[in-house]
Amino acid sequence: MSAGGTGFRDLRSDFPLLAASPELVYLDSAATSQKPRAVLNAIREYYATANANPHRGAYKLSGAATDAYHGARREIARFLGAADPDTLIFTRGTTESMNLLATAWGLTHVHRGDRVVVTRLEHHANFVTWQQLARAVGAEFRICELTPDGQVDLDQLRLLVTANTRVVAFGHVSNALGTINDVREIVRIAHAIGAVAFCDGAQGAPHLRVGFEQLGVDAYAFSGHKMLGPMGIGGVIVRRRILDAMHPYQFGGDMIEFVFDGDSTWNVLPHKFEAGTPNVEGAVGLAAAVRYLDALGMDAVRAHEVTLTRYAMEQLATIEGLHLFGPASAEARSGVVSFTLGDIHPHDLSTMLDVDGICVRAGHHCAQPLMRALHVTSTVRASFYVYNTAEDVDALVASLRKAQVRFHAHVG
Numbered sequence: 001m002s003a004g005g006t007g008f009r010d011l012r013s014d015f016p017l018l019a020a021s022p023e024l025v026y027l028d029s030a031a032t033s034q035k036p037r038a039v040l041n042a043i044r045e046y047y048a049t050a051n052a053n054p055h056r057g058a059y060k061l062s063g064a065a066t067d068a069y070h071g072a073r074r075e076i077a078r079f080l081g082a083a084d085p086d087t088l089i090f091t092r093g094t095t096e097s098m099n100l101l102a103t104a105w106g107l108t109h110v111h112r113g114d115r116v117v118v119t120r121l122e123h124h125a126n127f128v129t130w131q132q133l134a135r136a137v138g139a140e141f142r143i144c145e146l147t148p149d150g151q152v153d154l155d156q157l158r159l160l161v162t163a164n165t166r167v168v169a170f171g172h173v174s175n176a177l178g179t180i181n182d183v184r185e186i187v188r189i190a191h192a193i194g195a196v197a198f199c200d201g202a203q204g205a206p207h208l209r210v211g212f213e214q215l216g217v218d219a220y221a222f223s224g225h226k227m228l229g230p231m232g233i234g235g236v237i238v239r240r241r242i243l244d245a246m247h248p249y250q251f252g253g254d255m256i257e258f259v260f261d262g263d264s265t266w267n268v269l270p271h272k273f274e275a276g277t278p279n280v281e282g283a284v285g286l287a288a289a290v291r292y293l294d295a296l297g298m299d300a301v302r303a304h305e306v307t308l309t310r311y312a313m314e315q316l317a318t319i320e321g322l323h324l325f326g327p328a329s330a331e332a333r334s335g336v337v338s339f340t341l342g343d344i345h346p347h348d349l350s351t352m353l354d355v356d357g358i359c360v361r362a363g364h365h366c367a368q369p370l371m372r373a374l375h376v377t378s379t380v381r382a383s384f385y386v387y388n389t390a391e392d393v394d395a396l397v398a399s400l401r402k403a404q405v406r407f408h409a410h411v412g
């Protein structure tokens with residue numbers, strides 16, 4: 001198989017870090033993606049031509065910063081298929097988005113005796129937030145288990161989502177296994193009894209065409225840095241009626257309408273949930289990232305990743321002692337392969353791969369409840385994105401074979 005076989009030209013030259021290190025095999029995009037030159041340039045251009053504090057000044061430069069910020073919001077909302085850009089609230093990323101929902105919505109809408117449901121696949125950002133909300137208000141916290149190939153057990157979910165369930169919080173795509181969830185079905189199950197469906201899209205937005213309106217979720221959270229954008233910017237799209245019924249998350253500048261001595265009133269959306277000086281640089285950089293992804297086409301991005309993942313799964317299956325976790329088909333997962341290799345500790349294995357310039361993640365992937373269910377403490381995870389090629393997969397497989405030989409020579 002050649003890199004061209006995936007339908008993309010080799011994109012490494014668009015990514016300064018990868019272009020500067022031709023020997024580097026970056027297979028950790030589920031942790032964070034590399035950034036194309038277009039994103040770096042957009043940030044530089046913003047600071048060189050439009051930097052001021054947005055919303056605060058009557059002068060033209062402040063207007064330029066305000067336009068840059070809200071223009072970015074409109075572009076990102078369109079990319080994610082949200083009809084109402086003012087319902088896209090910028091945050092630092094998915095972690096802050098889920099905390100915003102659990103705090104600003106959860107504390108007033110979930111009560112003692114209610115039920116909160118998550119799945120066994122969740123990242124801690126979408127697990128601990130709801131676990132702790134449930135503990136704080138005295139609600140019941142229930143976890144939907146998985147089928148043997150790492151998919152959410154929808155039959156069990158139908159039983160778990162009872163009349164007293166207020167929220168079903170679930171990921172679009174698992175960062176640890178790559179499993180793509182049936183979002184529409186999970187939404188149907190939640191809505192059938194009047195619960196809200198909040199989706200952690202940290203691993204969905206970078207890899208799949210999201211279509212917020214069609215998915216039907218009540219909230220969709222995402223992180224810019226996993227989708228070619230800068231760190232420190234992300235957001236959550238929330239249905240307007242839910243935002244209207246939510247208390248502010250943080251207090252301060254920009255989110256205020258009037259402040260009286262005894263109480264205050266709140267600005268309109270999206271400002272009500274964006275207290276303080278915003279991350280304009282991040283928003284502008286993320287808008288450039290979604291333009292880059294749009295130019296590639298999200299269907300092409302997906303096709304590229306399925307091809308690479310299928311090839312990786314075929315190649316990994318030829319390595320004796322390698323145990324691959326997650327869905328059996330490449331179509332059922334995003335570009336993630338999570339595995340163990342014989343007795344080699346995942347941390348040792350990733351250190352050995354690093355010697356060959358291969359960057360993979362080893363550990364529990366912020367999914368300890370999932371690791372426990374899989375009866376492991378950690379796995380090695382390789383994750384693919386637009387700049388990866390079949391040659392990267394070949395390099396991974398060759399280095400794994402080498403590590404296996406070295407390990408066995410060492411332990412006898």
Ligand code: PLP
Nearest residue numbers: 093094095123125175202203223
């Ligand atoms: N949810 C999932 C599925 C993730 O993969 C991650 C990051 O790895 C997060 C949430 C947290 O994202 P961030 O660290 O960008 O807030």
